[in-house]
Amino acid sequence: MSGAPGGAGVEVLCIGTELLLGNIVNGNARWLAEQLAALGVVHHRQQVVGDNRERLIEAVRQAAGRCQVLVTTGGLGPTPDDLTTEAIAAAFGAELVEHGEIWAAIQARITARGRIVAPSNRKQALLPRGAAVLPNPTGTAPGMIWTPLPGFTVLTFPGVPSELRAMWEATAAPWLREAGLAGGVFASRMLRFWGVAESDLAERVHDLLALENPTVAPYAGAGEVKLRVTARAGDAAAAAALLAPVEEELRRRTGTSCFGADGDSLASVVLAALRRRGETLAVAESCTGGGLGAALVAVPGASEVFLGGVIAYANAVKRDLLGVPAELLEAHGAVSDPVAEAMAAGARRLTGATWAVAVTGIAGPAGGTAGKPVGLVHIAVAGPDGCRSEAVRFGSGRERGWIQTLTVGESLNRLRLRLNTGAI
Amino acid sequence: MSGAPGGAGVEVLCIGTELLLGNIVNGNARWLAEQLAALGVVHHRQQVVGDNRERLIEAVRQAAGRCQVLVTTGGLGPTPDDLTTEAIAAAFGAELVEHGEIWAAIQARITARGRIVAPSNRKQALLPRGAAVLPNPTGTAPGMIWTPLPGFTVLTFPGVPSELRAMWEATAAPWLREAGLAGGVFASRMLRFWGVAESDLAERVHDLLALENPTVAPYAGAGEVKLRVTARAGDAAAAAALLAPVEEELRRRTGTSCFGADGDSLASVVLAALRRRGETLAVAESCTGGGLGAALVAVPGASEVFLGGVIAYANAVKRDLLGVPAELLEAHGAVSDPVAEAMAAGARRLTGATWAVAVTGIAGPAGGTAGKPVGLVHIAVAGPDGCRSEAVRFGSGRERGWIQTLTVGESLNRLRLRLNTGAI
Structure with a gap:
């Protein structure tokens, strides 16, 4: 300047x-x-x-x-x-x-x-x-x-x-x-992360946050964390050449928590992976009430992969539509791994989809107990190689909408990791 | 000050x-x-x-x-x-x-x-x-x-x-x-409208928009239009007394397009109406992929009324899960009144809900034709007194997310009006 x-x-x-x-x-x-x-x-x-x-x-x-x-x-x-x-x-x-x-x-x-x-x-x-x-x-x-x-x-x-x-x-x-005010050309890349706290991410890459060209800056959203890399140079090729090695190093250090870049979303990444594999997806949703499906159909072209599923908000719908055994509901409660697994299996069976994701949890503000507090969600992923559910706790101080949003992201991320690693 | x-x-x-x-x-x-x-x-x-x-x-x-x-x-x-x-x-x-x-x-x-x-x-x-x-x-x-x-x-x-x-x-x-920074005491009311354009609403109340105390200001959102009434006075009772007649006049002039005030949403208003009647609700969603259910479960306490439903994104799910006859899908296409009606009937039958709302449409950007352009959505409401579907056109120039959001609002509003008037 x-x-x-x-x-x-x-x-x-x-x-x-x-x-x-x-x-x-x-x-x-x-x-x-x-x-x-x-x-x-x-x-x-x-x-x-x-x-x-x-x-x-x-x-x-x-x-x-x-x-x-x-x-x-x-x-x-x-x-x-x-x-x-x-x-x-x-x-x-x-x-x-x-x-x-x-x-x-x-x-x-x-x-x-x-x-x-x-x-x-x-x-x-x-x-x-x-x-x-x-x-x-x-x-x-x-x-x-x-x-x-x-x-x-x-x-x-x-x-x-x-x-x-x-x-x-x-x-x-x-x-x-x-007027000579345009100082060269900028190249910019937004790397997107799930399953890592902003502070953890910043520590892992703290030396890169001090760089001057390219710059690396972290941003936190609803569950998602982002790193923006911005390089400045005399022309576009030079800016891209400055950016590339820093992006590579960031990806190397952050591993699988980096799910995409720029316009990607967890939903778009999961849909693209399934499209490449020629596979399909269904959902069974309790506490998100359809939010997981809505995140998927927000992506243009979702219909090639996403078939649909069941919103099983009431226990009777879990039982009658998804075929979750009444004994399971009775023995473990609706918010439990066995029920989440039975929901995912039911969605897969009903739709014929290759994969199914099921969520059941307590979004609050009411309905929490000491053993099953607000923010507790069980997420199951069922596929050709089997079905597995795990619990996640988003914290009982969180708002209903926040818990629902995090549940959607977390469940898509679990499917993404399962598709990546093949591990149940 | x-x-x-x-x-x-x-x-x-x-x-x-x-x-x-x-x-x-x-x-x-x-x-x-x-x-x-x-x-x-x-x-x-x-x-x-x-x-x-x-x-x-x-x-x-x-x-x-x-x-x-x-x-x-x-x-x-x-x-x-x-x-x-x-x-x-x-x-x-x-x-x-x-x-x-x-x-x-x-x-x-x-x-x-x-x-x-x-x-x-x-x-x-x-x-x-x-x-x-x-x-x-x-x-x-x-x-x-x-x-x-x-x-x-x-x-x-x-x-x-x-x-x-x-x-x-x-x-x-x-x-x-x-700290005494608030200038006097304000009483404020946000009236919420659906199904009316901001410019139409402004014309209907144009003389009130010129008032100085209370002031009336219009805001446009995604499909929803709002009027904020703000009165200022020495104490809360005086501010409320200034506000009340203007609110009454606004409601008188705008009729049923005013669905609520302040923290109300179309979903909360519909759920409250059904709760008062002791009735329940289910959904069958194609183009919104779960967004309608998600809007309902965003409201705390939705579980007293909302049972769940089916996300029928693929035609096979419409047919196999919701029981939409294959002949209907073939003869009219998935985006049609007969299919929307069959979807609503199916959701009602599967869940046992008093009411069901079904939506099927073309959210774009692909999939539109001359006869069925992007933005065309069919919305059916089924209840104890029968089932009725109608089309709505949100405009083919609209973005996918916008069309999905408007579809959710419009379908909740149709159920609201149906509950209000009792007319099919």
């Missing part, structure tokens, strides 16, 4: 009271962040302020002291609460001047839609003296590119996502490249 | 390089904004910084000069890039001290899950001297409440949304109220 008086890289400033009220999620900030990362532009900070002149001026002035380029979204419309252009001009004591060609284009566009031009639209033709128009091919409000101070440029965009995107791709992205 | 040396209101600081890389959308910022708005707390600014000590310290110091309360999310984990607590302490030159009770709780929680305690977990027990613990009932990392300067308090939360939400509701929201 070339040095600048103000600072380095790009900041994003999203303007709109609706964001501060939580009426909408800030999808523009995420989209811009992705674009900047793909361009290899340094991006250290995002801000959100409301439609307030004073705070807008303060935010713009602070950014001018920190970064080379400020990208703003929102506040370019014709209504009184659209203050962006005016506030940015005021931040640097610049006068607003009307651009005749913008005003003509605004009138033509509004008239073409059969609408009446309002006097308030005229303010959209005003830009600070010295600013260039950033054309908006799909809406009325253009943006601007303005360098009010040496080494500091502001780019303004509307808040409407489709307009922002079209303008970004047509004008801003090429401009950032030409 | 009472004056403070530093400034007014609450700022939100979200910490995580994944946000600046655009890996995830900042849902926490939106959720917090909604909560602050509902509490009537002044909220002028949100920021995002990465896992960088220097920039974190700078952001915290700047916030201290501008606001009364800084809410942070993220960076509380055990890994080296989790810097939030340390950086906040450093921003005010405070020493970190270990809290023995946190460390004991972390160890107990990890051990209870059958995992090994890593030395890196110990850093999660460190807080700046003088800070109080903000308990995290569902995860390992607690947050803190700390007042490093007169008139400026920091509240830290993990980035995992479920943990943030549980901690916010249990601790932060009451704290903000007690």
